[in-house]
Amino acid sequence: MYDHLADDARWVLPGQDPVEGKAAIVAACQGSAAELADLERTDFTRFVSVADEHTAAIDVVARYFGTDGSVSVVSSADIYEADDSGRIVTITSYAVDLDS
Numbered sequence: 025m026y027d028h029l030a031d032d033a034r035w036v037l038p039g040q041d042p043v044e045g046k047a048a049i050v051a052a053c054q055g056s057a058a059e060l061a062d063l064e065r066t067d068f069t070r071f072v073s074v075a076d077e078h079t080a081a082i083d084v085v086a087r088y089f090g091t092d093g094s095v096s097v098v099s100s101a102d103i104y105e106a107d108d109s110g111r112i113v114t115i116t117s118y119a120v121d122l123d124s
Contacts, residue, residue: 026046026049026050026053028106028110028111028112029046029049029050029111029112030046030107030111030112030113031045031046032045032046032113033045033046033049033111033112033113033114033115034113034114034115035048035049035052035114035115035116035117036114036115036116036117037116037117038116038118049115060088062090062091063088063089063090063091064089064090064091065089066086066087066088066089067086067087067089068084068085068086068087069085069086069087070083070084070085070099071083071084072084078105078106078107078108079103079104079105079106080103080104080106081101081102081103081104082101082102082104083099083100083101084099084100084101084102085097085098085099085100085122086098086100087124095124096121096124097121097122097123097124098119098120098121098122099119099120099122100117100118100119100120101117101118101119102115102116102117102118103115103116103117
């Protein structure tokens with residue numbers, strides 16, 4: 025699943041410390057996946073992606089439903105930058121909580 029991630033990749037989350045290196049990014053992704061697995065469900069109300077040879081961007085609005093009845097809505101955008109060999113070298117992520 026992480027084959028296209030460069031060993032020295034960097035995940036930039038504005039306002040937070042960046043996640044440095046493939047192993048740290050994989051661990052962060054696995055942690056997020058574990059948290060999302062505990063949700064009742066997730067509905068995506070927007071999912072737009074664009075890409076060219078070296079860059080891809082994904083714009084998403086998701087509504088997360090907790091097993092306790094809680095609901096949160098998040099608008100997020102992720103930008104993936106690849107080198108000439110197709111390895112992802114930088115990921116930049118933005119997320120904003122919206123009114124549910």
